[in-house]
Amino acid sequence: MQIQGSWTQLDKQNRDKKTVSVPVSELIGVEEGRVEILPQKKVEESEQHFTVFSVKRGPRGAGSAGLWAVGRTLFSCSSRDLRDHWVTQLRAALRDRSASRPQRLLVFINPFGGKKRGVQIYRTLVSPLLELAGISAHVVVTERANQARDHILKKELTGFDGVVCVGGDGMFSELLHGVIGRTQQEAGLSEHDPTETLQPCNLHIGIIPAGSTNCVCFATVGVSDPVTSTLHIIIGDSQPLDVCSVHHLNTLVRYSVSLVGYGFYGDVLAESERHRWMGPLRYDYSGCMVYLSNRSYSGVIQFLPADPKFSSPRDNTRCLSGCRVCSESTERLFPQSDASSNASFYSTSQYSQDSSQSDGDWVSVEGRFRCVSLTCMSSSCPRSPLGLSPAAHLADGTGDLILVRDTSAMGFLKYLHRHTNTQDQFDLPFVEVHRVRAVRFSVPPGEEESDEEEDGGKGTEGGGDRAEQECERDRPERKSISQQHLAERGVERGMGDDRKKKERGLFFGPCCSRAPSVSVWNCDGEILPHTEILCRVHGQLVRLFARGIEDGARTRSCRGGGRKCKGRCVLHT
Numbered sequence: 051m052q053i054q055g056s057w058t059q060l061d062k063q064n065r066d067k068k069t070v071s072v073p074v075s076e077l078i079g080v081e082e083g084r085v086e087i088l089p090q091k092k093v094e095e096s097e098q099h100f101t102v103f104s105v106k107r108g109p110r111g112a113g114s115a116g117l118w119a120v121g122r123t124l125f126s127c128s129s130r131d132l133r134d135h136w137v138t139q140l141r142a143a144l145r146d147r148s149a150s151r152p153q154r155l156l157v158f159i160n161p162f163g164g165k166k167r168g169v170q171i172y173r174t175l176v177s178p179l180l181e182l183a184g185i186s187a188h189v190v191v192t193e194r195a196n197q198a199r200d201h202i203l204k205k206e207l208t209g210f211d212g213v214v215c216v217g218g219d220g221m222f223s224e225l226l227h228g229v230i231g232r233t234q235q236e237a238g239l240s241e242h243d244p245t246e247t248l249q250p251c252n253l254h255i256g257i258i259p260a261g262s263t264n265c266v267c268f269a270t271v272g273v274s275d276p277v278t279s280t281l282h283i284i285i286g287d288s289q290p291l292d293v294c295s296v297h298h299l300n301t302l303v304r305y306s307v308s309l310v311g312y313g314f315y316g317d318v319l320a321e322s323e324r325h326r327w328m329g330p331l332r333y334d335y336s337g338c339m340v341y342l343s344n345r346s347y348s349g350v351i352q353f354l355p356a357d358p359k360f361s362s363p364r365d366n367t368r369c370l371s372g373c374r375v376c377s378e379s380t381e382r383l384f385p386q387s388d389a390s391s392n393a394s395f396y397s398t399s400q401y402s403q404d405s406s407q408s409d410g411d412w413v414s415v416e417g418r419f420r421c422v423s424l425t426c427m428s429s430s431c432p433r434s435p436l437g438l439s440p441a442a443h444l445a446d447g448t449g450d451l452i453l454v455r456d457t458s459a460m461g462f463l464k465y466l467h468r469h470t471n472t473q474d475q476f477d478l479p480f481v482e483v484h485r486v487r488a489v490r491f492s493v494p495p496g497e498e499e500s501d502e503e504e505d506g507g508k509g510t511e512g513g514g515d516r517a518e519q520e521c522e523r524d525r526p527e528r529k530s531i532s533q534q535h536l537a538e539r540g541v542e543r544g545m546g547d548d549r550k551k552k553e554r555g556l557f558f559g560p561c562c563s564r565a566p567s568v569s570v571w572n573c574d575g576e577i578l579p580h581t582e583i584l585c586r587v588h589g590q591l592v593r594l595f596a597r598g599i600e601d602g603a604r605t606r607s608c609r610g611g612g613r614k615c616k617g618r619c620v621l622h623t
């Protein structure tokens with residue numbers, strides 16, 4: 051049952067204005083006196099006043115759904131005793147009814163993420179709110195890539211209720227790998243075995259968006275806003291999240307929550323890594339260049355379909371806060387009575403990379419594709435508000451596999467454009483979408499990249515681009531994953547293979563002087579070092595301090611503490 055606090059606002063003539071209700075679970079803190087927290091802390095001592103801080107939802111409307119702010123309500127009492135009584139009672143209510151709230155957090159700040167404002171964002175917006183809520187934080191400002199992941203994997207974490215990153219999707223990925231890896235180590239499980247039923251992680255992950263891409267935050271909260279995310283952490287929201295493990299020959303390559311993409315999305319990432327010096331603009335530039343190059347790739351895709359009776363990628367539903375499909379999946383994924391059923395569901399034979407189509411359940415598709423994408427969530431972002439797969443679920447143990455077959459340049463543009471509006475991007479003859487539990491990808495015999503050792507401009511070092519080199523000096527070890535793989539694979543060499551010249555669009559020819567026979571995989575913004583992979587979706591493997599996207603129509607609008615509420619309120623018991 052949700053306990054509500056409600057009060058009536060009074061205007062200057064002490065007349066009732068309106069009654070405001072706030073669930074106790076959405077109270078942030080109570081302070082004696084007249085207090086302001088943001089943008090700067092101001093305290094005015096007063097024996098008869100106290101200030102209540104609570105979650106305030108932003109006005110409904112384009113772009114603000116899901117935006118939370120700090121609501122501030124000033125109460126005046128007839129005596130100091132009465133004031134103290136209220137403060138004590140409210141603090142006790144907060145303590146008693148908030149078992150899920152974190153008390154101690156481990157925070158990692160990437161000082162180089164996005165516009166390099168991570169430290170400032172934490173100091174000015176996050177830390178004051180954590181302090182108000184009585185949450186203590188141990189803060190690590192990272193000095194190198196993968197420091198946060200290694201810290202979580204190796205250091206003592208006793209006493210922490212959650213780990214938080216201040217950064218972008220890359221930082222989130224570090225925490226994801228650290229938390230999953232640590233949990234499996236402690237459980238004595240092998241992450242490399244694709245048939246293993248991994249142990250769900252108890253340590254919650256919080257994301258304070260401060261990167262150039264904050265897709266995971268946007269897709270799980272609905273907005274990319276540091277204050278909103280901090281408030282979700284404070285009130286101890288808990289959103290389970292499916293995670294896809296990517297394997298190559300029985301070795302874990304990476305975990306992904308948003309996109310494992312081959313073809314267009316892989317090429318855009320590879321191209322953008324070469325233009326890192328451009329900053330966030332590089333994604334637009336690379337998107338245009340790769341689109342103009344008009345490439346498609348051969349591939350064999352095998353997938354294990356999810357049970358269509360629970361949901362489908364084209365059922366026009368949205369995974370919103372309190373999603374029914376996800377809650378029902380919890381019961382299926384973690385049946386109280388029979389813990390072993392999960393293991394048999396994912397039987398060894400079904401996941402063996404060597405197994406053939408005779409596995410029965412596996413479906414096989416072969417052809418030339420513009421892109422092959424697997425996503426465990428809608429992957430909505432400000433540019434694509436409904437995302438790659440609008441009906442995908444955050445926590446139902448499935449992913450959506452989107453196959454875009456080779457088509458004309460105009461056809462592909464139509465597909466891409468539909469991500470930016472409400473038109474159905476799957477309603478095109480060259481697009482198919484499947485809800486799946488696992489996917490295998492291989493290159494047909496004879497199409498493998500035969501020329502990995504081909505010469506010519508390998509890596510970025512040889513490029514001699516000064517701006518790029520200066521940028522890299524700012525970001526020690528940043529080159530370690532994607533750029534290393536690019537250099538090793540020779541993807542940056544101009545992608546040469548004259549055999550494929552005839553497959554280039556004539557009109558767009560100048561943009562793709564040489565077409566490659568294979569693409570690369572983009573795994574949540576990192577390039578994978580392998581082409582042939584096996585992906586498996588692990589239902590509700592991690593938990594975020596979030597609650598999914600709130601349906602604006604269903605949420606209560608709390609206006610307490612707004613500018614018009616000058617603060618004289620009467621509390622109802």
Ligand SMILES: Nc1ncnc2c1ncn2[C@@H]1O[C@H](COP(=O)(O)OP(=O)(O)OP(=O)(O)O)[C@@H](O)[C@H]1O
Nearest residue numbers: 163164192193194195217218219220221261262263
């Ligand atoms: N101190 C550091 N120096 C260099 N790299 C770091 C540091 N801390 C974290 N990183 C790495 O930087 C990468 C990008 O960070 P993050 O996701 O926070 O920012 P971003 O701006 O969204 O990233 P990108 O520039 O890749 O879009 C992460 O993969 C992380 O591993």
